[in-house]
Amino acid sequence: MKIDEKDRLLIKLLSRDARMPVSELSKRVGLSGPATSERIRRLESNGIISRFTLEIDLATLGYPLQAIVRIKPRPGNMHIVEEMIMNEPGFLDCDKVTGDDCFVARLALRSIADLDPVLLPFHEKAETNTAIIKSSPLRARIPV
Template structure:
């Protein structure tokens, strides 16, 4: 599906605030409400908008720290390590990657003391490399 500049603007505005009323969105993109609704429906039907979601304030939920954890399973442990990641609720994101590591994850933490209890079970099956996140200048930026 080809998207035009109006579609891009709709997507950009919805990424900033998925709960923006259609009337406000329509005003910002210069279309009628029904035309804007139809474009949103078309973007959803064509898979450009996959879902609407909430962005949580992890610090307000009691998780002031986050870490990037790179995980390199030991030989024969790939699927076991993947299951371990899936079953640890502290992991917010997980990407399977090429290169030295197999997984790059993002971990939410209440304190630095919580890091060892989460990662210790992995050490028999994988090597880990952790970096504490100082700040995130931007997240989930739209490429178009």
């Protein structure tokens, strides 16, 4: 599917506010409401837009801290460690990566004291390296 500048603008606008009304979207991209709706449907049917989502303020929910945790499973423990990550609700997301570590995950924390209880079960199966996030100047940018 070819994507033009109006499609790119629609993607950018929807990435900032997925609940923006079609009437507002159509004004901003310079199309009629039906044409805008059709473009959104086409972007969805071609898999470019796969879902509409929301952004949560974790600090307001009681999780003022986040950490990046690099995890290197000990030999033979890759699948076990992956399952442990999936079953720990504090992990927000996780990527399998190349290099020394196999996983890089983002962890939400209520306090620094919560870090050890979350990571302690991993130490038998993996090595971990943790960095507390001070700020996030760039998050989830869309490359359009």
